[in-house]
Every structure is written in C-alpha cells, then in structure tokens.
Amino acid sequence: RVTWNALISSYAQNGLLHESMQLLRNMKHSGCDLDVVTYSGIISSCSQRELSHEAMQVFEELLSVGLKPDVVAIASVLPATSGLHCSNYCREIHAYCFRHWLESDRRIQNALVSVYSKFGLLQRAELVFMAILDRDVISWSSMVMGYTQNDYFVEALNTFQQMIRARTDPNPITITSVLSACAGISSMRQGKELHSWAVKNLVDNQSFVGSALVDMYAKCGRLRDARKVFDLMQDKN
RNA sequence: UUGGUAUACGG
DSSP: HHHHHHHHHHHHTTHHHHHHHHHHHHHHHTTOOOHHHHHHHHHHHHTTTTTTHHHHHHHHHHHHHHHHOOHHHHHHHHHHHHTTTTTTHHHHHHHHHHHTTTOOOOOHHHHHHHHHHHTTOOOHHHHHHHHHHSSOOOHHHHHHHHHHHHHHHHHHHHHHHHHHTOOOOHHHHHHHHHHHHHHHOOOOOHHHHHHHHHHHHTOOTTTTHHHHHHHHHTTTHHHHHEEEEHHHSOOOO
C-alpha cells in the first residue's frame, strides 16, 4: 500500500493527475485497501494546482467509502471550497473539526483564516486567528493578507506591526501583502521601509516582490521610483 | 521511498 501511495502521490505532484487517478483504479482492482493517505495525497495535489472541483470530488469519495479525513485531507480541501465559492461547505468542515478535536491544529487554523478571508467572512477569520496559540509566519501572513484582500489596509498594517513585535520574521509573501496595504492607503513611509527590508533580505529582485514594489510606488504617485524598481527587476514576467 | 497551510500585480 505504501508503494501504491508513493506512486500515486508522485504522479499527482508532477501534474500527471489522470495517470494517478488511473493508478488509483488499478490499486482498487488489485484488492489493495485505500487508506486516508492515498486520498489526502491526491486532494492536496489537486488543491495546489487549483483543481478545486477534482479536490472536492476526491474528498467526497473519501467520505463515501467511510474513511475519516485527517488533518491533511481537511487542510487541503479547504482552499477548494473557496475556489468553488462554497462557504457553507467550508463551515461544515469547520464544524467537523470541532467535533473531532481538529480545530486547534495550526495547519487547519491557518487554512481557515485564509479561506474565511477569501469568502469575505473576516470576523470568522479573526476568531480563528485569535484562537491560534503559537502563530507562525503563515498565520500572521494569512491574517495580514485577509485584511488586505478585504481592503482593511490599516488593520493589515497594524497586524504586521504586531507580528514584528511578536518577533516573527516576515517572508517575501508577507511583504507583498503589506506592500499591497501600503499601496491601498498610499503610505510611502511604510512602503519605503518594506523596500529596504526587501533589499536587505535580497528578495527585491524576485519578480512578485518587484511587482508589488512597482505597484506600491505607482499608487503612491511616485512613478519615477516605480520605474527605477522596474528597470532593476531581473526576470520580468 | 507515501500526504501538509498562506502567494504579488494586471486582465
């Protein structure tokens, strides 16, 4: 079974989804019992490729054969609920987590913060976020991103400050969200600080950081600075 | 040698 699972996952991870589905059928025919790991691997691959529909289908199949979804299956299917705009399904899963004592797993909490934010259910995102005991960079980034996505730019910047005070190091993804917030309220001062951070941490020429910087300067009305960043960008896409 | 959460800008 482990061999089957390894094979199926690696096919799925390399984008050979149909092949991995075929393997799944072969596995069933060979009389091998599928376990939750088999399903979780496929769900996670579908989700990462934004194949929400497929992710959801495999999740439903997992349930229909009477297996208990684990942390990985749940954390992976949550993004698919947002891709399919099924906020009710998301809340059902959240309720399931409470019934099965999974609601305090940080990986699930992080996914919930992000997914509730995408649904615009910011209060729910905040509740989940506040309940996280040991917030990691992803917890903080998800909350900052949630505020930014919903145009709560000041809250995004405040949360970022809290993150720094909590001595959690931001990563380039955090920075792009905060830059979006700066762009949203045309806050050059904080934007420039973030630019310095990016230069110091050698991520200023990563294309998605560069794009966020260009956007920030442009929305602050600093077209010349935007142009300067643009010209220095290494791999423009 | 099996699965793990957040991903910028524009359209």
